[in-house]
Amino acid sequence: MIRIAIRWLIAFVLLAATFNPTDYNWVRWSLTNFGEQLPMIVLSGLILLIGYIIFLRATLRSIGAFGMFLVLAVVAALLWVLYDYGWLSLENQNLNQWLAIVALSFVLGVGLSWSHIRRSISGQTDMDDVDE
Structure with a gap:
């Protein structure tokens, strides 16, 4: 369970580092500093x-595109239930x-951890897990 949580956390950090609603993300930083820090x-x-x-x-190798769609659909249905109940x-x-980042990181985390x-x-x- 710890391995799965670590993989999800890494996926979350990857997505949040790329883009999030704060000013601390790669997209905003790169747009702001394009002229001065292009190599970085x-x-x-x-x-x-x-x-x-x-x-x-x-993720594509383990659960495929249809599996990614199913995991995302389950997360979307969960959010729909939470919204419907007023929570x-x-x-x-x-x-x-942030909910979109969590949902996408959940898809990537499940995909990377699917064998486990x-x-x-x-x-x-x-067959890939025989060495473990």
């Missing part, structure tokens, strides 16, 4: 891109952006 913007952008490639490739208000645009989740549920291992 390119370097940090490539590092973020590598993180996205790792997460997206692993969640969607008036705050910053909160909506499936193994704990079913007791079966993947």
Whole structure:
């Protein structure tokens, strides 16, 4: 369970570092400092891109595009239930952006951890997991 939480947290940090409603994110920093810090913007952008490639490739290999859609649909349905029962208000645009970051990080975290989740549920291992 700790491995899954760590993978989700890394996905959350990756997404939040790229964009979030505060002024502390790569998109706003790069737009503000484009003229003065272009080499650092390119370097940090490539590092973020590598993180996205790792997460997206692993997620697509483990659960596929349809699985990503299903996980996102479950998260969206959960938010709908919370909104329908009045436990969640969607008036705050910053909160909506954070909810989107959490939802997308959950999809990436589940995708990266799917082999561990499936193994704990079913007791079966993947061919990739034989070494563990």
